[in-house]
Amino acid sequence: MDNILSVKALKQVFSKETAIDNMNFEVKRGEIFGFLGPSGAGKTTTIKILTGQLHPTSGSALLFDVPSTKVNHPKYLKKIGVMTDNSGLYSRLSVYDNLHLYCELYSVENKRKRIDEVLEMVNLIDAKSKVVSKLSKGMLQRVTLARALLHEPELLFLDEPTAALDPANSRHIHHGLQELNRKGTTIFLTTHDMQEAELLCHRVAFLNNGKVQLLDEPSKIRRKYSDDTLTVELVGGEKRTLINGPEGAQKMYEYMLNNQVVTMHSNEPTLGDIFVDVTGRSLL
Amino acid sequence: MSFSLKRVYAIFNKDIKDLFKNMFVLSTVLTPILLAFLFSQSEPIPVGLHYFIINLIFVMTTVYVQGAIIAEEKEKNTLRGLMMSPATTTEIMTGKSGLSALLTIVTLVVCMRITGYEFVNVPAIFLAFFMSFILYLAMGTLLGLLTRTVMEASLVLMPLLFVFGMGTLLLEFIADYPSLAFLEYLPNFQLQFLAEAVDAGQAFTDVTGYLIVIAAWMVLLCILTVVVYRKRAVDGK
Numbered sequence: 001m002d003n004i005l006s007v008k009a010l011k012q013v014f015s016k017e018t019a020i021d022n023m024n025f026e027v028k029r030g031e032i033f034g035f036l037g038p039s040g041a042g043k044t045t046t047i048k049i050l051t052g053q054l055h056p057t058s059g060s061a062l063l064f065d066v067p068s069t070k071v072n073h074p075k076y077l078k079k080i081g082v083m084t085d086n087s088g089l090y091s092r093l094s095v096y097d098n099l100h101l102y103c104e105l106y107s108v109e110n111k112r113k114r115i116d117e118v119l120e121m122v123n124l125i126d127a128k129s130k131v132v133s134k135l136s137k138g139m140l141q142r143v144t145l146a147r148a149l150l151h152e153p154e155l156l157f158l159d160e161p162t163a164a165l166d167p168a169n170s171r172h173i174h175h176g177l178q179e180l181n182r183k184g185t186t187i188f189l190t191t192h193d194m195q196e197a198e199l200l201c202h203r204v205a206f207l208n209n210g211k212v213q214l215l216d217e218p219s220k221i222r223r224k225y226s227d228d229t230l231t232v233e234l235v236g237g238e239k240r241t242l243i244n245g246p247e248g249a250q251k252m253y254e255y256m257l258n259n260q261v262v263t264m265h266s267n268e269p270t271l272g273d274i275f276v277d278v279t280g281r282s283l284l
Numbered sequence: 285m286s287f288s289l290k291r292v293y294a295i296f297n298k299d300i301k302d303l304f305k306n307m308f309v310l311s312t313v314l315t316p317i318l319l320a321f322l323f324s325q326s327e328p329i330p331v332g333l334h335y336f337i338i339n340l341i342f343v344m345t346t347v348y349v350q351g352a353i354i355a356e357e358k359e360k361n362t363l364r365g366l367m368m369s370p371a372t373t374t375e376i377m378t379g380k381s382g383l384s385a386l387l388t389i390v391t392l393v394v395c396m397r398i399t400g401y402e403f404v405n406v407p408a409i410f411l412a413f414f415m416s417f418i419l420y421l422a423m424g425t426l427l428g429l430l431t432r433t434v435m436e437a438s439l440v441l442m443p444l445l446f447v448f449g450m451g452t453l454l455l456e457f458i459a460d461y462p463s464l465a466f467l468e469y470l471p472n473f474q475l476q477f478l479a480e481a482v483d484a485g486q487a488f489t490d491v492t493g494y495l496i497v498i499a500a501w502m503v504l505l506c507i508l509t510v511v512v513y514r515k516r517a518v519d520g521k
């Protein structure tokens with residue numbers, strides 16, 4: 001698999017603070033890559049640099065083997081979809097008119113059909129003719145997401161796409177994103193929701209203070225940080241922690257022989273727990 | 285690089301749809317028309333008064349509408365979406381200029397009808413109008429790019445309105461203060477001088493000086509606009 005995105009020694013210094021500090025990572029073509037970090041970690045700044053909205057202080061980011069500072073060309077822009085906090089909508093126009101404008105800008109064919117498709121994907125087909133100023137925050141976010149999907153981009157950047165959404169809509173959108181990914185769209189997604197990261201992402205990067213502190217597949221991360229123990233709940237509510245090995249097996253055998261086991265589960269830490277372990281910071 | 289009329293038209297079309305729901309802009313455009321009505325009551329109207337209205341249109345309609353709709357794109361975070369789309373800078377700027385161009389032409393024609401202004405030496409006047417239009421369009425674009433909200437753009441418009449829209453009212457005052465003579469190099473003064481000159485029967489070759497000054501303003505403002513736009517394109521906002 002080749003890399004669609006590769007970041008080398010990236011650094012972004014704002015007037016008084018370093019937002020991105022020597023960042024290195026690669027995104028493979030076809031994967032959903034999660035950028036996990038608390039607020040202020042540098043997620044949005046990274047997306048802005050990667051999409052050419054901001055030129056980095058130093059270092060480089062290559063998309064489609066082109067430096068991000070040169071990506072501002074129709075040839076590349078039509079392959080990219082972006083949704084960030086500066087993806088505004090025209091508030092006096094309807095949802096349909098907003099999407100229709102973007103169909104024109106991206107030369108999308110079968111505009112009506114495509115608009116219906118993306119609105120289905122974000123569960124907003126009923127709001128099609130609503131004026132944008134009348135929409136709730138969550139609905140706005142979904143329209144913005146729909147707009148980023150219109151032209152079926154090869155590479156999609158989503159900045160906390162489900163941050164303001166209820167669980168049902170988040171789930172709907174997660175399915176849509178997985179479907180899109182199966183059809184070939186590479187997704188770069190930021191989130192501070194570790195469940196979302198775990199569910200969607202093939203690989204996640206832990207971001208803290210502008211640095212990538214860990215990068216791997218969620219299951220591998222969990223296994224690596226697992227302490228190899230099991231917790232058994234016994235009749236009477238008592239809980240025992242068993243170490244994976246002959247000694248633990250002996251105990252387990254006894255419990256089971258005496259019909260004492262109520263529940264048992266492995267003590268894999270969640271990504272959220274591991275994030276705290278690795279960065280010393282909570283995700284929220 | 286390709287130029288897609290379809291994209292330009294899509295942006296223009298969006299602004300038109302938006303206009304009819306935007307009373308704020310519509311009412312601004314009506315001001316010069318109202319003034320034209322008032323002035324038309326007292327005939328005959330001197331060339332200076334015709335050009336007071338014409339300069340006012342350039343500032344209130346061309347500069348302000350252009351500035352306000354670009355400032356609003358920034359305020360509502362919609363300009364970035366256009367920039368991130370495959371639309372080129374030229375396409376975006378042409379599309380975004382369509383509305384103010386249309387409104388400028390309409391108000392100019394309506395006001396001239398009302399005040400009964402007639403062109404003499406059409407080529408010189410036409411060229412001067414065209415260059416003035418481009419320079420005020422650039423000024424409006426700059427206004428929009430340098431301010432963050434429609435409110436801010438409206439505030440910054442005030443001094444512009446005073447200098448470029450109504451400055452020529454101060455002509456007699458300036459005559460008494462030679463140190464203010466530099467003001468006569470402003471494009472609104474030059475446009476009026478040119479019109480008065482051709483009205484007095486001067487030929488195209490006699491008024492090229494004015495045309496050159498207006499052209500210089502046009503070039504300067506266009507360059508400034510491109511520079512500021514390029515800076516804005518990578519400001520991350």
Ligand SMILES: Nc1ncnc2c1ncn2[C@@H]1O[C@H](COP(=O)(O)OP(=O)(O)O)[C@@H](O)[C@H]1O
Nearest residue numbers: 014015019037038039040041042043044045046
């Ligand atoms: N334009 C800017 N000027 C100055 N500081 C900024 C700017 N944008 C972001 N920052 C700072 O950079 C850091 C990272 O911000 P951001 O990328 O928005 O984080 P996240 O998206 O992960 O919440 C923050 O400390 C923020 O205050």
Ligand SMILES: [Mg+2]
Nearest residue numbers: 043044045159
């Ligand atoms: Mg952010």
